[in-house]
Amino acid sequence: MLLQGKTAVVTGAGSGVGAASALRFAAEGARVVCADIQGDAAQDTARQIENAGGAALPVTCDVAREAEVEALIANAAAHFGHVDIVFNNVGVPTPRLGATLEEHTADDFQRLVAVNVGGVFFGCKHAVLQFKRQGSGGVILNTGSVAGLVAWGGAVYSATKGAVHQLTRSVAIEGAPFGIRANAICPAGMPYTHFMAAGGAPADAESVARMAERTAANHPLGRPITAEDCAQAAVFLVSDNASNVTGVLFPVDGGYVAK
Numbered sequence: 001m002l003l004q005g006k007t008a009v010v011t012g013a014g015s016g017v018g019a020a021s022a023l024r025f026a027a028e029g030a031r032v033v034c035a036d037i038q039g040d041a042a043q044d045t046a047r048q049i050e051n052a053g054g055a056a057l058p059v060t061c062d063v064a065r066e067a068e069v070e071a072l073i074a075n076a077a078a079h080f081g082h083v084d085i086v087f088n089n090v091g092v093p094t095p096r097l098g099a100t101l102e103e104h105t106a107d108d109f110q111r112l113v114a115v116n117v118g119g120v121f122f123g124c125k126h127a128v129l130q131f132k133r134q135g136s137g138g139v140i141l142n143t144g145s146v147a148g149l150v151a152w153g154g155a156v157y158s159a160t161k162g163a164v165h166q167l168t169r170s171v172a173i174e175g176a177p178f179g180i181r182a183n184a185i186c187p188a189g190m191p192y193t194h195f196m197a198a199g200g201a202p203a204d205a206e207s208v209a210r211m212a213e214r215t216a217a218n219h220p221l222g223r224p225i226t227a228e229d230c231a232q233a234a235v236f237l238v239s240d241n242a243s244n245v246t247g248v249l250f251p252v253d254g255g256y257v258a259k
């Protein structure tokens with residue numbers, strides 16, 4: 001029970017890494033605020049936590065809108081009395097996976113920046129404000145990507161993740177005197193979440209299996225990354241076991257970056 005007595009806010013909690021982390025945090029004793037732009041999906045994750053005997057609050061929130069993120073943190077504090085952990089996990093792919101830089105429209109660019117960078121900026125900002133009001137520190141975790149650590153194309157998405165990484169490290173430095181830690185997990189290819197379908201990839205079982213095979217071949221450990229792999233890393237980084245760990249970009253990548 002690594003997170004006993006803590007309250008955690010998780011964005012993108014309706015699917016993939018966010019859902020797996022919300023469930024894992026709850027299994028470790030946290031009360032979890034499950035936020036997602038898809039309210040039904042957030043409710044579904046919260047229901048699973050409650051059915052397992054945990055405490056959860058579903059919130060519909062678009063992380064690209066500051067007022068909604070501010071309300072999310074306020075809501076979490078009002079409902080559970082305190083906020084200890086904010087996991088800014090939302091990220092969206094380019095609307096057409098494989099699109100080159102010049103194939104991105106201005107709208108594609110603005111949307112990727114608004115959600116992937118704006119969402120993390122608003123999440124960090126309102127977490128820091130809440131932690132400073134509370135006066136007892138706090139923990140921020142962001143979801144970056146190996147795409148922000150090495151280059152394989154995907155220029156616009158990768159640039160947003162590079163920005164997430166640098167935001168994370170800078171917030172770690174600014175927050176350290178206040179007992180605020182900030183780290184990021186950097187996953188490699190996860191074919192089983194909804195991310196690739198959100199980028200227009202086919203989601204039928206055969207296509208996903210083919211994608212999983214290709215992804216596995218890229219990773220020295222020989223298998224794709226799962227949402228649960230990320231959730232396990234997330235639990236460590238937000239727990240007191242990592243109380244002297246901050247500013248870290250933590251690959252969850254089967255050795256992809258080391259290669």
Ligand SMILES: NC(=O)c1ccc[n+]([C@@H]2O[C@H](COP(=O)([O-])OP(=O)(O)OC[C@H]3O[C@@H](n4cnc5c(N)ncnc54)[C@H](O)[C@@H]3O)[C@@H](O)[C@H]2O)c1
Nearest residue numbers: 012014015016017037062063090091145189190193194195
């Ligand atoms: N899947 C991969 O291959 C991969 C690789 C590296 C990094 N990542 C990163 O992992 C994170 C999680 O992705 P995933 O694979 O679990 O994807 P996913 O699509 O399964 O889950 C993303 C969730 O975020 C929600 N969401 C989207 N836009 C939102 C918004 N504006 N406000 C609030 N919620 C919103 C979606 O409704 C969805 O429930 C993202 O930051 C992504 O960039 C994914």
